[in-house]
Amino acid sequence: QVQLVESGGGLVQPGGSLRLSCAASGRTFSTYAMGWFRQAPGKEREFVAAISWALSIYYADSVKGRFTISRDNAKNTVYLQMNSLKPEDTAVYYCAADDRGRLTSGSRRASQYDYWGQGTQVTVSS
Secondary structure (H helix, E strand, C coil), X not given: CCCEEEECCEEECCCCCEEXXXXXXXXXXXXXXXXXXXXXXXXXXXXXEEECCCCCEXXXXXXXXXXXXXXXXXXXXXXXXXXXXXXXXXXXXXXXXXXXXXXXXXXXXXXXXXXXCCCEEEEECC
């Protein structure tokens, strides 16, 4: 079992930055692939970024060049650095863990992931 707790959300102006953190319990964090998803009101949950145990990375086209995913296995934490934020980035952001460990064609789908955090709200508004 893995428990995930997100933090770092908040209100930011367009063009600003936030760093989200996701702290994981358990001794096998380093073997999991980790993903970030987001869900805006009235919309489906959508893929944002993922990182494998071997540090392979995928990004959604909508965030490429603005967001950076990283992980610190010593701290059992995955991060999402978000720069140049836009109002359309407003959503609840969730982290998720996939016990396959590596990234696959399914890593952009929420159904691929085994464990989820409770989410953290990010609001981009002036």
